[in-house]
Amino acid sequence: MNLTNCDKTTVYDFDSLVDRFDHGSIKWENAKHIFTSDGNLDNLKFSGRPLAVSTADMDFKIAPEIVAAICETAAKFVYGYTVPTAKYFDAVISWLERRHKVMIERSWISLSPGVVAAIHYAISEFTNPDDGVIVQMPVYRPFHASVRSLRRRIVNNMLVRDGKSYKIDFDDFERKAAEPATKMFILCNPHNPVGRVWTIDELEKIASICTKHGVIVISDEIHADIVFSPYKHASYCLLPQELWKNAIICTSPSKSFNMCGLQISNIIIRDTVMRQNFVRRSYMFGFHAPNCFAAAAAIAAYNRAEDWLDQMLRYVYGNYEMVKEFIETKIPQIEVMQLQGTYLQWLNFEALGITGHERENLLRHKAGIFFESGYIFGEGGDAFERLNLAYPKSFLNELLQRLLSIN
Numbered sequence: 001m002n003l004t005n006c007d008k009t010t011v012y013d014f015d016s017l018v019d020r021f022d023h024g025s026i027k028w029e030n031a032k033h034i035f036t037s038d039g040n041l042d043n044l045k046f047s048g049r050p051l052a053v054s055t056a057d058m059d060f061k062i063a064p065e066i067v068a069a070i071c072e073t074a075a076k077f078v079y080g081y082t083v084p085t086a087k088y089f090d091a092v093i094s095w096l097e098r099r100h101k102v103m104i105e106r107s108w109i110s111l112s113p114g115v116v117a118a119i120h121y122a123i124s125e126f127t128n129p130d131d132g133v134i135v136q137m138p139v140y141r142p143f144h145a146s147v148r149s150l151r152r153r154i155v156n157n158m159l160v161r162d163g164k165s166y167k168i169d170f171d172d173f174e175r176k177a178a179e180p181a182t183k184m185f186i187l188c189n190p191h192n193p194v195g196r197v198w199t200i201d202e203l204e205k206i207a208s209i210c211t212k213h214g215v216i217v218i219s220d221e222i223h224a225d226i227v228f229s230p231y232k233h234a235s236y237c238l239l240p241q242e243l244w245k246n247a248i249i250c251t252s253p254s255k256s257f258n259m260c261g262l263q264i265s266n267i268i269i270r271d272t273v274m275r276q277n278f279v280r281r282s283y284m285f286g287f288h289a290p291n292c293f294a295a296a297a298a299i300a301a302y303n304r305a306e307d308w309l310d311q312m313l314r315y316v317y318g319n320y321e322m323v324k325e326f327i328e329t330k331i332p333q334i335e336v337m338q339l340q341g342t343y344l345q346w347l348n349f350e351a352l353g354i355t356g357h358e359r360e361n362l363l364r365h366k367a368g369i370f371f372e373s374g375y376i377f378g379e380g381g382d383a384f385e386r387l388n389l390a391y392p393k394s395f396l397n398e399l400l401q402r403l404l405s406i407n
């Protein structure tokens with residue numbers, strides 16, 4: 001199997017904006033409703049184009065290697081039901097080994113259309129109504145939304161501010177894990193939105209506490225490939241085996257290669273009975289076969305688009321440095337939190353002294369910017385906005401200039 005990239009000399013273009021306004025993109029469709037009275041672009045409420053930097057997907061063109069794989073699949077003329085092939089599993093296993101030093105067996109992997117779907121399957125299979133599920137707010141909203149919608153109880157082990165970053169309050173975590181009603185913990189590693197990449201020592205503490213108290217861990221590692229040096233992603237699978245017997249590790253090429261809309265993710269569960277129960281539950285929720293384009297795209301991504309990913313990471317880190325320097329010199333009332341991983345920048349607006357809803361209004365209607373508002377991430381999020389950094393520099397420059405206007 002040739003695992004090298006097609007053409008190491010290709011320089012990918014991250015400077016050109018892909019205009020997604022009429023592509024049915026979630027964030028740009030929402031922007032239409034926020035910035036026009038009727039969805040018609042001729043009736044913009046703001047003079048200037050709206051800048052939507054909310055939902056976590058990239059406004060970059062994806063790797064041409066992936067597009068080629070999708071076109072090849074399209075040219076087969078039959079889009080029937082598919083199962084993941086040996087090539088698919090080889091690509092996933094090889095990727096995890098090359099990028100993350102993770103060694104897994106093929107039989108441990110099952111598929112899910114998305115990580116959010118997998119979280120729903122796992123909560124409903126392994127917990128009961130009213131059981132406690134630990135989350136660490138502020139955190140990706142579907143974590144709390146899934147717990148609530150399945151009538152479980154949120155147990156918040158709130159993250160603690162530590163300068164420009166965050167840490168875990170382990171005493172509180174252990175207290176909450178020890179409560180008899182607590183059955184599960186959903187870990188976000190790397191963490192959306194605070195940008196932390198948890199260390200192997202932190203994972204070991206989490207795993208020891210959860211093993212001791214019989215708490216099942218879902219480790220959502222969807223952002224694992226988006227980590228900036230000197231930080232390194234530590235997968236839950238790197239822990240000693242006795243510490244992750246009851247864990248569910250979620251990985252996907254969707255964020256790394258900007259193919260979220262294809263909906264494919266890999267769920268790693270070592271214990272056979274637990275895995276069988278998880279798969280049975282995914283059937284009960286109606287999932288039985290992956291999208292026929294997604295597997296081909298994932299194989300191309302993992303086997304041939306690594307160079308695109310590395311270039312994208314350099315570009316996005318450059319964006320982080322640009323945003324940080326601009327804000328720190330020109331708008332010091334906004335605090336730029338440290339970015340260790342993800343392409344999502346957590347910005348602290350506390351010094352403005354206004355509520356999240358007031359700030360949201362100001363940013364949308366005075367500056368024409370549609371951030372992911374911090375309050376949606378739960379407790380501890382109200383003073384913040386989440387900025388998606390995966391845009392051309394010219395776009396982010398325009399956004400920074402507009403931010404000056406709210407001063």
Ligand SMILES: Cc1ncc(COP(=O)(O)O)c(C=O)c1O
Binds near residue numbers: 114117
């Ligand atoms: C932490 C985290 N998990 C899951 C998802 C969504 O995953 P999927 O599209 O596979 O359901 C996101 C998307 O932003 C995310 O940030």
